[in-house]
Amino acid sequence: AQTVTQSQPEMSVQEAETVTLSCTYDTSESNYYLFWYKQPPSRQMILVIRQEAYKQQNATENRFSVNFQKAAKSFSLKISDSQLGDTAMYFCAFDEGGSEKLVFGKGTKLTVNP
Amino acid sequence: EAGVAQSPRYKIIEKRQSVAFWCNPISGHATLYWYQQILGQGPKLLIQFQNNGVVDDSQLPKDRFSAERLKGVDSTLKIQPAKLEDSAVYLCASSLLAGWVEQYFGPGTRLTVT
Numbered sequence: 001a002q003t004v005t006q007s008q009p010e011m012s013v014q015e016a017e018t019v020t021l022s023c024t025y026d027t028s029e030s031n032y033y034l035f036w037y038k039q040p041p042s043r044q045m046i047l048v049i050r051q052e053a054y055k056q057q058n059a060t061e062n063r064f065s066v067n068f069q070k071a072a073k074s075f076s077l078k079i080s081d082s083q084l085g086d087t088a089m090y091f092c093a094f095d096e097g098g099s100e101k102l103v104f105g106k107g108t109k110l111t112v113n114p
Numbered sequence: 115e116a117g118v119a120q121s122p123r124y125k126i127i128e129k130r131q132s133v134a135f136w137c138n139p140i141s142g143h144a145t146l147y148w149y150q151q152i153l154g155q156g157p158k159l160l161i162q163f164q165n166n167g168v169v170d171d172s173q174l175p176k177d178r179f180s181a182e183r184l185k186g187v188d189s190t191l192k193i194q195p196a197k198l199e200d201s202a203v204y205l206c207a208s209s210l211l212a213g214w215v216e217q218y219f220g221p222g223t224r225l226t227v228t
Contacts, residue, residue: 004156033215037219042221043203043205043221043222043224044117044219044220044221044222045157045205045207045219046219047216047217047218050215050216091156091157093156095215100145100147100162100169100209100215100217101159101162101170102157102159102217104155104156104157104158105156106154106155106156107154107155107156
């Protein structure tokens with residue numbers, strides 16, 4: 001079974017600084033998708049960024065970027081210029097071969113301090 | 115475009131009672147998912163519908179949980195009878211069509227079983 005591991009239960013960062021959240025996963029497949037979702041206290045899961053395994057280039061969305069290391073099965077999220085609104089739970093998720101079945105990690109609680 | 119709607123937002127019941135949750139996906143989205151998110155964990159897929167047919171219900175505790183998606187639009191998830199360990203947030207998500215990896219989540223229903 002596929003597993004997703006987020007080893008940092010909680011992290012904090014000062015406003016305007018940069019923070020990196022870690023994620024590792026386990027799969028024997030070569031075709032898959034990886035996602036970072038944000039879940040604020042309102043509970044609504046919001047897609048932050050996604051990465052297709054066949055793409056070597058790391059995905060970027062404004063202040064959010066990933067470091068995708070396929071051989072190491074690592075998928076970290078970097079948040080630059082952190083804002084107070086970035087305070088939330090962040091979940092790493094895995095979708096094997098477009099199966100549409102997301103497997104989530106346990107999440108990292110990020111707090112951005114003023 | 116309206117997002118995924120869920121109701122109620124909160125529900126408190128006693129063990130052995132029954133409860134039902136409702137989900138209205140984004141208009142035109144063929145695929146609908148129900149997830150269970152226990153406190154401190156990532157969401158876990160319970161059931162996946164494609165139009166009004168079940169694609170995957172392998173993780174649905176069928177002795178007490180049931181779900182339906184009549185006419186391929188709205189969906190209801192029912193628990194009968196509820197147990198203490200069913201306390202969780204129940205998230206509904208939808209995606210445009212089969213093989214479309216991006217899922218859009220609703221705000222969830224927080225269930226407390228006492």
